[in-house]
Amino acid sequence: MAVVRDLRVLLRLRDFRRLLALRLLSQGADGVYQVALATYVVFSPEKQTSPAAIASAMAVLLLPYSLVGPFAGVLLDRWRRRQVFLYGNLLRVLLASATAALMLSHAPDWLFYVSALCVTAVNRFVLAGLSASLPRVVDADRLVLANSLSPTAGTLAATLGGGLAFVVRLVGSDSDAAVVLLGAALYLCAALASLRMGIQLLGPDPELRQPRLGTALTGTARDLLDGVRHLASRRPAARALAAITVMRFCYGALLVMVLMLCRYAWSSTESEGLALLGLALGFSGAGFFVAAVVTPAAAGRFGAGGWIVICAAVAAVLEPALGLSFEPAPTLVAAFVLGLTTQGAKIATDTVVQSSVDDGYRGRIFSVYDVLFNISFVGAAGVAALMLPPDGRSVALVVLVAFLYGAVALVMARFPTRVKNAT
Numbered sequence: 006m007a008v009v010r011d012l013r014v015l016l017r018l019r020d021f022r023r024l025l026a027l028r029l030l031s032q033g034a035d036g037v038y039q040v041a042l043a044t045y046v047v048f049s050p051e052k053q054t055s056p057a058a059i060a061s062a063m064a065v066l067l068l069p070y071s072l073v074g075p076f077a078g079v080l081l082d083r084w085r086r087r088q089v090f091l092y093g094n095l096l097r098v099l100l101a102s103a104t105a106a107l108m109l110s111h112a113p114d115w116l117f118y119v120s121a122l123c124v125t126a127v128n129r130f131v132l133a134g135l136s137a138s139l140p141r142v143v144d145a146d147r148l149v150l151a152n153s154l155s156p157t158a159g160t161l162a163a164t165l166g167g168g169l170a171f172v173v174r175l176v177g178s179d180s181d182a183a184v185v186l187l188g189a190a191l192y193l194c195a196a197l198a199s200l201r202m203g204i205q206l207l208g209p210d211p212e213l214r215q216p217r218l219g220t221a222l223t224g225t226a227r228d229l230l231d232g233v234r235h236l237a238s239r240r241p242a243a244r245a246l247a248a249i250t251v252m253r254f255c256y257g258a259l260l261v262m263v264l265m266l267c268r269y270a271w272s273s274t275e276s277e278g279l280a281l282l283g284l285a286l287g288f289s290g291a292g293f294f295v296a297a298v299v300t301p302a303a304a305g306r307f308g309a310g311g312w313i314v315i316c317a318a319v320a321a322v323l324e325p326a327l328g329l330s331f332e333p334a335p336t337l338v339a340a341f342v343l344g345l346t347t348q349g350a351k352i353a354t355d356t357v358v359q360s361s362v363d364d365g366y367r368g369r370i371f372s373v374y375d376v377l378f379n380i381s382f383v384g385a386a387g388v389a390a391l392m393l394p395p396d397g398r399s400v401a402l403v404v405l406v407a408f409l410y411g412a413v414a415l416v417m418a419r420f421p422t423r424v425k426n427a428t
Contacts, residue, residue, distance in 0.1 A: 035128060082368040252346075
């Protein structure tokens, strides 16, 4: 198969392999850490979880990065990205260890959230840096394929990390702190993996980087305005970002619904609900994998914008058809479909953005991309909190999500997306 042949060529690129290994370790650790937080907040026996509680937790953990994200982009366009990966992961080792200590000491919730907030703040730098670095290790002809393999492999690593956390939590230990420490160990491995790459390899080029931190911070507003203007002049990238933001909103709202269904409607114990949630995430992860396989060929045939249209349209039809029963089996199938369509659209969006913006702006724009993800996810949790009953069954939410998917498909079909090579 052509895809298999191209993958073999891509994996023979030493620098790409090393960047991919770094992504897998880093996002695998993210999966472990996030599941540990979810089980601590949602599935602890002493906690009575509600949609509002989940929304509040997401807001505390994600919404502040609307402020952190722009600074991350400005700094990523100046700092050596390899060093961001090294020191960022080392910092997460310390912060995750602190989170585990707070869990064991039964510290106040606000202190726990502050610790978790700091870990996720560093994550903004690492994820944006990984996306901005990808064009530095592959040629333009294989960028679509690299976007299908690398971010999707990272998402799969996060899913596998989450699965490992579920196994450790259910079988090996009932301590969420032990799972967090496992995540800290993986962050340390990611830091060590970054040392295999040259300091200058991942950019940005020295002439595009201001050497002093103070100069970079004082110029943040001006640089961000330049980045927004650059994005506005790249309308295919702007439309793709808007589309994936709406799709991310849909995914977030449905995730809160599935959390509540697993916690109350489908199970009688916390352990049973946790196992069902792990199964749902596993089906979604399988959809991510299939998206990585089919997206290069689909984007080549239909174009990146056309593939986003197809993904949104499929989700608009199948999400209500499968989700309105509120039963485990069809919901698991829906999780697979939404994993495939959401990740397929994300791969296409990554390619549109990377192919449409200049290298000197990629850090800023991918940070804006990341901020949009956070805002849409928090907004989705807030809407779900207003619409979901205690057991998680809401016909109105399922119908709203289907409408939004359909709107994305119609708008993207109205404005065909054409990309050009980045300069």
